[in-house]
Amino acid sequence: MTITPTVDGSRLLRRLAQFASIGATPGGGVNRQALSIEDRKARRLLADLAGARGFLVYQDAAANLFIQRPGRQPDLAPLLIGSHLDSQPGGGKYDGALGTLSAFEVLEALDDAGVTTERTVEVVAWTNEEGSRFSPGCMGSMAFVAASLPDEWLDMTGADGAPFSAELSATLAALPDAELRPLGHAVSAYVELHIEQGPILERSGVAIGIVTAVQGTKWLDICFTGEAAHAGTTPLQYRRDPMAAAVQAIAALQASVMQGDALARLTVGRIAVEPGSINVIAREVRLTVDIRHPEADKLQAMLQVVNAHCAAAAEGQGCTVTLTERFDMPPGRFDEGVIEAISEACRSCGITSMPMVSGAFHDALFLARVAPSAMIFVPCRDGISHNEAEFVPDENVILGATALLHSTVRLSAARASGKGFSQIWATDAGPC
Numbered sequence: 001m002t003i004t005p006t007v008d009g010s011r012l013l014r015r016l017a018q019f020a021s022i023g024a025t026p027g028g029g030v031n032r033q034a035l036s037i038e039d040r041k042a043r044r045l046l047a048d049l050a051g052a053r054g055f056l057v058y059q060d061a062a063a064n065l066f067i068q069r070p071g072r073q074p075d076l077a078p079l080l081i082g083s084h085l086d087s088q089p090g091g092g093k094y095d096g097a098l099g100t101l102s103a104f105e106v107l108e109a110l111d112d113a114g115v116t117t118e119r120t121v122e123v124v125a126w127t128n129e130e131g132s133r134f135s136p137g138c139m140g141s142m143a144f145v146a147a148s149l150p151d152e153w154l155d156m157t158g159a160d161g162a163p164f165s166a167e168l169s170a171t172l173a174a175l176p177d178a179e180l181r182p183l184g185h186a187v188s189a190y191v192e193l194h195i196e197q198g199p200i201l202e203r204s205g206v207a208i209g210i211v212t213a214v215q216g217t218k219w220l221d222i223c224f225t226g227e228a229a230h231a232g233t234t235p236l237q238y239r240r241d242p243m244a245a246a247v248q249a250i251a252a253l254q255a256s257v258m259q260g261d262a263l264a265r266l267t268v269g270r271i272a273v274e275p276g277s278i279n280v281i282a283r284e285v286r287l288t289v290d291i292r293h294p295e296a297d298k299l300q301a302m303l304q305v306v307n308a309h310c311a312a313a314a315e316g317q318g319c320t321v322t323l324t325e326r327f328d329m330p331p332g333r334f335d336e337g338v339i340e341a342i343s344e345a346c347r348s349c350g351i352t353s354m355p356m357v358s359g360a361f362h363d364a365l366f367l368a369r370v371a372p373s374a375m376i377f378v379p380c381r382d383g384i385s386h387n388e389a390e391f392v393p394d395e396n397v398i399l400g401a402t403a404l405l406h407s408t409v410r411l412s413a414a415r416a417s418g419k420g421f422s423q424i425w426a427t428d429a430g431p432c
């Protein structure tokens, strides 16, 4: 006999706490950066939980981790649900973990209720969504949709100097029992649950955001080069100071880009100075710039503005500057059929929802290139994220997982059809 599947809220909250203890920081957050020992421990725990339930666990060459619960028609492409387990260096307990563990809760809830879905349902934990240790972000989903690992990643070193290839191999080796399968496979649809990471839902008093689009992001590495010289003996006219150039460029960008366009975002998140000595004029200053905009042409125009201000500042200080684009994720829209399925799932459970655009990038934006995709957002306190203080009230955790469960029930009932995806998911999935 099957019963209506229900999220086990206390199990999910317990799991969140258990994973938050892996890489826990004294400030109450997590430091579980991509491919680190802590990341490997979290993957090990998830694989063990899956094994204990009898679910198949496998990984691919990008160390994306999959957990499979077979459907009635195993030949149909699976429905994929999940997120990531890696964190920012001083990250919160929910960014990524909430979506991954809620997806796993969905598999358990289906299992507990004895529901056999039509399609196989797979949970995924993508590798390196954050991009702070190894850049770019979304490496796992990017490699999955391209069905290969770009060669240039293999020689990369991380922000901590660790070689990417060795860390990737060690992460794969940490799950010797998980079968290694080829990168990239057919997916019928992808749904990712995530915290909103901004204040809109909380301020609106709405339980769920249904993400219709994601704004575009570009990451730039900028290097100002001058000449190292003595801090005390070098008069102004003899200095070629890259620090002065960098400061001037940053000030000019702060005064122009976001002031002129309320939708534009510009962040300088990291600065490194060589040789980095109190009494030496720097030889080199490297900085990262993250720019975002919902419109692709405006994002491109922002890149030109960054270029122009950096060139002018470098010239003014007798320095040179190079700008390297590390990551280019154009804005993208999600699939109307999947959006409608999530919206129906919320309606059927009496959960309030509203459409919204994501200011953060997500693996779902890459998945949307190969499969109908959309996202479910839950509110977080004061909109704070990428911060140890990130917090999601328990009731929002449970509502989010419930919305994901009922979206999964609808989308996994889809039968193969010549029609567009919006027409093929079952509308008769019933109430919660």
Ligand code: GLV
Residues within 6 Å of the ligand: 129, 130, 137, 359, 360, 361, 362
């Ligand atoms: C994701 O972590 C982002 O920076 O948007």
Ligand code: MN
Residues within 6 Å of the ligand: 084, 095, 096, 129, 194
């Ligand atoms: Mn995230």
Ligand code: MN
Residues within 6 Å of the ligand: 088, 095, 130, 386
């Ligand atoms: Mn993040």
